[in-house]
Amino acid sequence: MHPLERLINLVALLLDARRPLTFEDIRKVLPAYQQEDISSAKRMFERDKDTLREIGVPVETEATDVWDVEQGYRIPKERYYLPELGFSRDEVWALFVAAHAPGEDGEAEQAFLKLSSGTEESLLATVAKGPVAPGLDVSGPHLGVVADALARRRSLRFRYRSASGKVGQRQVDPYALVFRAGNWYVVGLDTSRGDVRSFRLSRVASRVREAGPASSPPEDFDAAAQLEAGPWGLGRPRSTARVAFSPKVAWLATGSTPGARVVRTEPDGWVEVEVPAGESHAFVSWVLSFGQDAEVRAPRTLRDQVTARLEALVGNA
Incomplete structure (x- = not known):
């Protein structure tokens, strides 16, 4: 039997135990320890127990009788399983910025999605994107400062180069970050035009600065719909x-x-x-x-x- 299979079987047994199990109890259930040489089987069990503890599995030792003569083993479920993770808005955005720092890729993005899976939907609705392949660079220029402003509802001011090549000043109340075709976009209210627009972060031609409090998005705001593509x-x-x-x-x-x-x-x-x-x-x-x-x-x-x-x-x- 492969050592990994032996360890998995031992963890499953000790997790399911309603009382501490002695080595003899364990030996009766798991074939891996049913060797003729009991001393050899006991040494193997001790090595396996130490290995589990080294990797963080909480194998506890408890007395099985009032005289403390015989020891039993168990893994408490409350110590083995992670509690449900809950992150504040600031913590979620800190994780987001870390996962999308320069040099990070799709694997960091997937880790962020798993960690934030229990977060209230309204928090993550401000980040719209499809599946990101492992290895794909998901970082982007100005992403950290824009994400921070979005989390704190702060307006942003920057110079922007449009598709036609014109550069002009923009002030935007950020409503969402959207990842499309390898690029990050901030979607928000362009205050000078009074309309919701999308801006590709790679076209921002200056430092991004805060410009006071930002407005909130309308109730029917759909971040992904703002980047639907067509002849327009x-x-x-x-x-x-x-x-x-x-x-x-x-x-x-x-x-x-x-x-x-x-x-x-x-x-x-x-x-x-x-x-x-x-x-x-x-x-x-x-x-x-x-x-x-x-x-x-x-x-x-x-x-x-x-x-x-x-x-x-x-x-x-």
């Missing part, structure tokens, strides 16, 4: 646009675009579709990905942006 970019679409597609790509555009609605099919086969729109840079890039097989019909502002992008591309060619 990330987050929830804030408007609609009408785009016509050639017969070659109409089926693809309508079938693969969330929220797309066919308005009409023209005699030449072109299909006019109403699609969700939002962040203009992402939307223009999406339209241009169809080349000559897509044309923005409305609104005029998006149509003009597509034209301007095309002219810039031609000028740089």
Whole structure:
């Protein structure tokens, strides 16, 4: 019998015992100690008992009679099993920051999830992510300071580089941290715009500083929904646009675009579709990905942006 199997059997027996078991009691139940040479079996038991104690298993020795002549052994359940762990909000966030420090990976993330599994849902609802594979780097720039501000409901101020390359000042009341496609995002109220936006932490172009108390998220706030992806970019679409597609790509555009609605099919086969729109840079890039097989019909502002992008591309060619 493998030594590990022998130890596991001994632990199971002593845990289940309602009274202290003598070596003879143990020997009758566990075949590993049923050797002809009782002295050899006793020495093996003593080694196993010492090994269990060395690794933290509380094997207790108790007298089995009033004269204290014979010793028995047991493992108290209350000492063997860990009590239910309870962490305060500050402790949970300290664990989160430690698990996502630079150099940590998916294994540290999994450990954090296990330790915090008994935490009230409202605490962990501020961190939205899917499963993280072991070995994946889950650290991120500014993650510690953002997590700390989120835990203490503090507003943040920083310079941010948008997808178009523009850098501007932002003040954000953080509502949640979201991990998507290898990147961390802080989702919160952009106070200068009065709207909930998402900001990729790797695009923050300055130190992140606190800027006073932050507001609380609305009751219907859904962190994961803020990073839904579509032709509008990330987050929830804030408007609609009408785009016509050639017969070659109409089926693809309508079938693969969330929220797309066919308005009409023209005699030449072109299909006019109403699609969700939002962040203009992402939307223009999406339209241009169809080349000559897509044309923005409305609104005029998006149509003009597509034209301007095309002219810039031609000028740089």
